[in-house]
Amino acid sequence: MYVMTADQRGSRRRPDAVPGALKALNAAYADDLVLAFDRTAGDEIQALVAESSVVVSAVADLVRRGDWWIGVGVGAVETPVPDNVRAGRGTAFVHARAAVDRAKTQPTGLAVVGDDEPAATRSETTLWLLAGLLMRxxxxxxxxxxxxxxxxxxxxxxxxxxxxxxxxxxxxxxxxWAEDSRARDLAAWVLEQGEDA
Known part of the structure; x- marks a missing residue:
């Protein structure tokens, strides 16, 4: 499973971007999220996702918005899955916390952390390449x-x-445009390999 955690950049100096992001992301991925994006603390949002392609698309959406540090945690989630992401537990949640903290020191503002460190690094690298394309x-x-x-x-x-x-x-x-489509497919595939590792 994948946990996405995003923290608003410069939130003390800027308007609250959480409501707009929640509305847009939950509308775009309503049928694809295990647990919907929700505000977890202050200016942070989080969601539980089962499909790597959804993670990649949501990462791309957040990169486009430009207001977010983005962390992706790959790992196990305790079952039964709760009704709200704030109540979620498991290594994917722990990794997502570490990833969003590390994202603040990364050139693209995103990081991936998982049980399999080399696989997480490969996933992060493909997402960096996609993010670099989108940011330009x-x-x-x-x-x-x-x-x-x-x-x-x-x-x-x-x-x-x-x-x-x-x-x-x-x-x-x-x-x-052509590279975007292929980069998304590649990033989703690499992320999936890390989950299966």
């Missing part, structure tokens, strides 16, 4: 990527944005 994406790049998610064909997405197909192709290339 411009607003125009995000607009192009979002348009593709809504329609699927570049020509239709270009028309939706009121740009030429050639301009759309350039935006997607600069945004790393």
């Amino acid at each position: 994406r411009s607003d125009a790049g995000w607009e192009a990527v979002d348009a593709m998610a809504g329609v699927g064909r570049q020509i239709d997405a270009a028309a939706r944005l009121g740009i030429t197909p050639q301009a759309m192709s350039r935006r997607l290339r600069v945004a790393g």
Whole structure:
């Protein structure tokens, strides 16, 4: 199992980002979370996730928001699973706490900790590569990527944005759209290997 813990960056100097993040993440992943994202302490949120692909997508969403230190814990969870993530126990929760603390010293602001340290490092590395790609994406790049998610064909997405197909192709290339999809698949696969280790 995976526990995601995210801590808002600079929360003493900035508005509370927790309500917006909870609403967006729980709406996006409502059917995919074992236990929904919830505020656990102060400006921290946490969720219990069973699928590695959901972890990767939620990490990408948090990276895009730019307001979060992100920790992923990989390990066991005590059963029966409680009704709320705040009551959860097990090594995945302990690892998530260590990961979010360590994330504050990492260049991408995210860390993975698990029972199998080499596997956790490999998972962290693939997530760093994805995060690096996403952090460099411009607003125009995000607009192009979002348009593709809504329609699927570049020509239709270009028309939706009121740009030429050639301009759309350039935006997607600069945004790393093709690499994004493959990086997410790879990160999910590597994370899953660590859970099975």
